Amino acid sequence: MTFWLNVVLATPAHSALAGPLTYKSDTEIAPGTLLRVPLGKREVLAVAWENLPDSGGLPEDKARQISAVLEGLSPLNTSWRKLTSFTAAYYQRSPGEVALAALPPQLRELSTLQLARRLKRKTADTSSTDSSADLPELSPQQASVLADFQADTRPALLFGATGSGKTEVYLRAAARVLALDPDAQVLVMVPEINLTPQLQSRFEARFAHLGRERVVALHSGLTPAQRLKNWLAAHSGQARLILGTRMAVLASMPRLRLIVVDEEHDPSYKQQEGARYSARDLAIYRARLEAEYAGSDQTACRVLLGSATPSLESWQACKVGRYQRLDMAERIGSTATAAPSDQTKANAGLPTVRGVDMNHQPKRCVIAPPLLEAIVQRIARGEQSLIFLNRRGYAPVLACHDCGWKSECPHCSAYRVFHKIDRSLRCHHCGFAERVPHACPACGNLDIAPVGRGTERLEEHLAELLAGVTRPDGGPVRIARIDADTTRLKGALEAQLAGVHAGQVDVLVGTQMIAKGHDFRHITLVAAINPDSSLFSSDFRASERLFSLLMQAAGRAGRDAKHSAASQMWVQTFYPTHPLFGALKNHDYPAFAEQLLEERQAASMPPFAYSALLRADAKTQEIAQGFLTAAIKAAIDQQLPGHAQVTAYPAVPLTIQRVANQERAQMLLESDSRVALQRFLAAWQPLLFETRRQAEFKSLTRWAIDVDPIAI
Numbered sequence: 001m002t003f004w005l006n007v008v009l010a011t012p013a014h015s016a017l018a019g020p021l022t023y024k025s026d027t028e029i030a031p032g033t034l035l036r037v038p039l040g041k042r043e044v045l046a047v048a049w050e051n052l053p054d055s056g057g058l059p060e061d062k063a064r065q066i067s068a069v070l071e072g073l074s075p076l077n078t079s080w081r082k083l084t085s086f087t088a089a090y091y092q093r094s095p096g097e098v099a100l101a102a103l104p105p106q107l108r109e110l111s112t113l114q115l116a117r118r119l120k121r122k123t124a125d126t127s128s129t130d131s132s133a134d135l136p137e138l139s140p141q142q143a144s145v146l147a148d149f150q151a152d153t154r155p156a157l158l159f160g161a162t163g164s165g166k167t168e169v170y171l172r173a174a175a176r177v178l179a180l181d182p183d184a185q186v187l188v189m190v191p192e193i194n195l196t197p198q199l200q201s202r203f204e205a206r207f208a209h210l211g212r213e214r215v216v217a218l219h220s221g222l223t224p225a226q227r228l229k230n231w232l233a234a235h236s237g238q239a240r241l242i243l244g245t246r247m248a249v250l251a252s253m254p255r256l257r258l259i260v261v262d263e264e265h266d267p268s269y270k271q272q273e274g275a276r277y278s279a280r281d282l283a284i285y286r287a288r289l290e291a292e293y294a295g296s297d298q299t300a301c302r303v304l305l306g307s308a309t310p311s312l313e314s315w316q317a318c319k320v321g322r323y324q325r326l327d328m329a330e331r332i333g334s335t336a337t338a339a340p341s342d343q344t345k346a347n348a349g350l351p352t353v354r355g356v357d358m359n360h361q362p363k364r365c366v367i368a369p370p371l372l373e374a375i376v377q378r379i380a381r382g383e384q385s386l387i388f389l390n391r392r393g394y395a396p397v398l399a400c401h402d403c404g405w406k407s408e409c410p411h412c413s414a415y416r417v418f419h420k421i422d423r424s425l426r427c428h429h430c431g432f433a434e435r436v437p438h439a440c441p442a443c444g445n446l447d448i449a450p451v452g453r454g455t456e457r458l459e460e461h462l463a464e465l466l467a468g469v470t471r472p473d474g475g476p477v478r479i480a481r482i483d484a485d486t487t488r489l490k491g492a493l494e495a496q497l498a499g500v501h502a503g504q505v506d507v508l509v510g511t512q513m514i515a516k517g518h519d520f521r522h523i524t525l526v527a528a529i530n531p532d533s534s535l536f537s538s539d540f541r542a543s544e545r546l547f548s549l550l551m552q553a554a555g556r557a558g559r560d561a562k563h564s565a566a567s568q569m570w571v572q573t574f575y576p577t578h579p580l581f582g583a584l585k586n587h588d589y590p591a592f593a594e595q596l597l598e599e600r601q602a603a604s605m606p607p608f609a610y611s612a613l614l615r616a617d618a619k620t621q622e623i624a625q626g627f628l629t630a631a632i633k634a635a636i637d638q639q640l641p642g643h644a645q646v647t648a649y650p651a652v653p654l655t656i657q658r659v660a661n662q663e664r665a666q667m668l669l670e671s672d673s674r675v676a677l678q679r680f681l682a683a684w685q686p687l688l689f690e691t692r693r694q695a696e697f698k699s700l701t702r703w704a705i706d707v708d709p710i711a712i
């Protein structure tokens, strides 16, 4: 007997093979089964998607037989397939592309025999019932937040100050779910796992009693073999707690009962290539699906988002009651509630914010004298300071003062950054690197000099400023720098962070890598040296992002309750009256969010409107923009569904217009209705392919749709 089925495989949305393909089989195959099928001359991994009553008109000689079933793997379940289909449809990609990208890459390469061997390696059950590992006593805030969470069914947003103990809330919520159901699984997502090795070990330690390999990680830093192993553990149900980055939201977890999204506002939850999904948004959707398929219990899978500076999307969802809001305003160990003055209560153990008006500081000074004085005091007391500058390298530009030559990248519309350590000029966009020229390439002048400042130069400058200062033990000040340049080697970041935790550093210089998430215990002063550049960006989300970054940075100071009263966050700015700094001073995220939401509502911008970007790259702006304009014109001419409710703005070059010799352009689409925008985009897809095939756009390099973009 012949059985017919549709399968999905890894064809990009931009190919003619985008839809599911029909194959035949001698045996009946359950949807979700992993298969190998012939495609052209190759044999590829595929997922059985649906059974068909017949060949659907496919001529007998065209019909191909599946090659093999991946034995030993249970089929991917319905909710996973629904999630994948939804993701593909919503983000305008093919189901095959999304489904296959969500599987571990090694699954494609292993023969069925090799896979069978992997699957045989069973781990012994080493679980014990002893879960008594010293649990800290919950703070009253933590206890009440957990009780409220249990009592509700909506997605929850834990709005908790930095250092308020959100992680402990995640741990307890997870422990409860795992204890209630011996098969339940919990997904905990973090923005970048490598940045928080501390968090991973806390989860592993807390759930060690579940046995070996019950807590697994899923992120792109794993070797292909580890990733396959951990994915298989999640898929088989053996792994109970999965700790992962955005990709983990699409992992197969047959009994998922809780999804935690830590630092839910973080931009790294948005995938920036292929299907440009938001893992936070998919977490919400997935929880609903899981609950639906779990049967009668609609609360079967909950979502817990957490942040000290939530995204405006989530904040607004709380305001209208779609999400449950859980508040933890005070830091662990804070005595704020007992304090009589309202001022202390408002700050709840958070550092005092001190603005430095740079208009009144000595000309060209990098570290204002009062800030330097404060750092010196910390050193004298044996405390640590963190100096934050979100720009790596020595100087952002190298320039000739005679002829005005600047270190432009020949391939991008950007300057190459001067890195002193290896005397290179490196483009941070395309990676193009060259040795620094001895003389100006334009006029031969020997006097070419760095302009501006990155972390490398700041570190050097601080060493000069602090040269005469000594530590309490009489030794010289120890300065360290952590950024993408110092942490290239595997294990380097962990080692450097361990040094900071162990108190081997007095002054730590770094980029946003050190500003987020770390539970530093000895830092009592944080300083943002030059945050001004983000105040006047063309991207409407820039101030939201800057505010959260500064709040997070401030959150690294005074985490040890015995120092919190004396801890400080310094901000150097030429715009001290900017409202952003006012809100920061009061640690008042709600006020800041309120103000932004008012502006967004008045201007009909997200979260009050929905947007998508059509992007195109080509050799020239004319071709890139021409494609965008022609595509929208075709849509309007054809009166596509939804078009009347969608506003399309003119095509424009990106802020960094050229990268790696590609001219980049984009067109913003906006609508008050998510449904209308979705309908329009779906109808537009075929037209985009058609436009792309026109002779004048043959040379277009690529195009892509970004739904709910986070940067414009």
Ligand SMILES: Nc1ncnc2c1ncn2[C@@H]1O[C@H](COP(=O)(O)OP(=O)(O)OP(=O)(O)O)[C@@H](O)[C@H]1O
Pocket: 136, 137, 138, 139, 142, 160, 161, 162, 163, 164, 165, 166, 167, 168, 308, 332, 517, 518, 519, 555, 556
């Ligand atoms: N109930 C508790 N008793 C004692 N210590 C606690 C308790 N809960 C948390 N802590 C400790 O408080 C510190 C801060 O907690 P945690 O790192 O979870 O903060 P957070 O809210 O995630 O902050 P951030 O947003 O800055 O990451 C940690 O060192 C943690 O071990």
Ligand SMILES: [Zn+2]
Pocket: 409, 410, 411, 412, 427, 428, 429, 430, 431, 432, 659, 660
């Ligand atoms: Zn470049």
